[in-house]
Amino acid sequence: MRKKQLIFGVAFILSICILLQHLSKEAHSTEIPLIQSTHSIFDFGTIVEQKYEFPNNDLYWLKKIEAQKNSAPYVFHLRVPGKNGVFRYNEYQDNQLEKSNWKIINLNDVTYLPLSTGFIETDNKNIWISMPSVYANLGKGTIEEKFDLQKKIQVMEDEEGYVLEITLPVYQGLISEIWALESNDTLVRWDYGRMSDIWLALDLNRRGKWSYDGYYVKSPSSYLPYNTNSFWRIPENYILKSFIYTGESRIAEDMGYVMLGTALQSQEKEGYWKTLPMSTWLQKDYGIEDGYFDTRFNVGQADLFLEGCKTYKEEKFCNATQQFAHYFRNHAEKHHFDVKGSNVGWLVEDYAHPKGNHPTHVSLNHQLAEINYLYKMYRYFNDNDYKVLAEKLLYGVENIGGRWITPSGDLHYAYFPDGSFGRTDYPYLTYNDLLETQKLHREIYGTENVTLNQLIQSKKIWIQSNDIKNPFGN
Incomplete structure (x- = not known):
């Protein structure tokens, strides 16, 4: 919940970024x-x-x-x-x-x-x-x-x-x-x-x-x-997310490049971006010290480098997102929970520290963001390894299936190392992630995913019954 308090502080900015993604784009200078x-x-x-x-x-x-x-x-x-x-x-x-x-x-x-x-x-x-x-x-x-x-x-x-x-x-x-x-x-x-x-x-x-x-x-x-x-x-x-997803201002074009170039300086040689402060609750719950890896923040930043790669045709931006994807693949292999089904799936832990830590929970929104990023990497670079890993993570979500849904129709925020579920989900963030995953699934496979649709519909009904205004507009 304490991590979620931080996200709520920037949730409105993030919702504006989503709106900007749906504005028509102008050509960027390369x-x-x-x-x-x-x-x-x-x-x-x-x-x-x-x-x-x-x-x-x-x-x-x-x-x-x-x-x-x-x-x-x-x-x-x-x-x-x-x-x-x-x-x-x-x-x-x-x-x-x-x-x-x-x-x-x-x-x-x-x-x-x-x-x-x-x-x-x-x-x-x-x-x-x-x-x-x-x-x-x-x-x-x-x-x-x-x-x-x-x-x-x-x-x-x-x-x-x-x-x-x-x-x-x-x-x-x-x-x-x-x-x-x-x-x-x-x-x-x-x-x-x-x-x-x-x-x-x-x-x-x-x-x-x-x-x-x-x-x-x-x-x-x-x-x-x-x-x-x-x-x-x-x-x-x-x-930067708002800048890189729209070309509707000179600032977007200019400052998108400046901010991507600046973020390159803080990318670790392994390929990720550290959260440098100490999170007291992560330290208490999982023994994680300062300078740790947060999957959601990192996937979000790597996605911006992917967009920057497309927009500016800049090799260093393309290399940055590929370097992170390599790091994430290693993280997923080492820090996941197997979920059995017709295809064994992975639920990838949200956090890791280079000096080690206890296994952490898996937030549904983190998992979906990772899937979305990997599918987009697959589509742009035409590297099937990204698609295979995305499918393995999607199997993890599918094999949990309806167990993600709470008695109220909302979704559980996270899956825990002991196999339990808990914490209150965001009002609309995870829902928007689900919509994006379903959209990518349709574009890549030509069909909708049944489990994703089940979760989307349940969350949508919960949002409507609680009169929550979703900035995504769905």
Whole structure:
């Protein structure tokens, strides 16, 4: 249940990603951006700068200061050409992270921008820019944001448009950082479909953070290290999921590439992405220490690399998903429960630690996500080994059959090492996974799977009887 609390924190973002998958796609550019990265040593510490210069003339940049001693702030200026400038950002209602509205302010009417990630738009320039962040590195993939030390961006006018004065504080042991994506063209078509609502959910402000080394979300209290202002680097990037499955904005095309490239840096040589913090309940229940393998997060991230492989035709993205698939095959062979039937099936354990652990449970949603990923790998790479493994995992689900269904018609969340079932399933996440598995089954075999249909119908009736709104729309 404690793992599920974390997932509920990002469930709305995930549902938006599902909606985005059903929007029509535009063609992505397959040209490779020019990437530059520099580390400059100063008396006070190190300045790290990163740039992606795209063939469409867009520019992504990031500046990060790693301070070794206190010093005067680092100040630089960003020119924004054009007139009639506005800043569009999330304004939270009563400090509630789940409730926000767009607020648009005129750059001619303000001296400083609010402390928020947002969009600067003039008649000549569009910029998605983060607020200047200050944080402490707590270790184990966790940062603590220092909200009280952050400095607002000053806005000044000149004959060409606007000049932004950006101040990054320099405090010993802390990191200051800011990033932006600049374009001469429209970054987001706010009047198209549900883009305005979607971007309210894709928040990189208070619920999530984009940083030099990846995507961070608010830390659950069951993770260590933890405090009220801590964020942890999650293996599966839900913002990237929305970008990679749609081409309906310049940001999707540009930042999809940036985020995939960044995620490559944290992929282990074995092929997976670690969950770096300590999960107190996994440690207690299964003896799992920090730096473990989570099948759902990893399959989700590997699926994004598969999509990136298709979209950008980038060899390093293709290699990343294949490398993970090899790792997962080994994990499945070593960490599964045999389920007997006409064809012996496997239920693959949700977690593993490189130093070993007790056998863990198998969540139905994890198992389905693994099947879906393997089927998609089979279809793209035409490697029958992926299909054979997917079938073995599907046999595991089939051989359990109706035992997945609870007396209320809902589904059991998990199968446990002792052969029992339990825990409350998600309202709609597993249902959506089932729909995707059935869809892939129809496309590959030409028929529907009887067991999957049984589980889908039972869950659907349960959802309807409990008046649960499913963002997938089924």
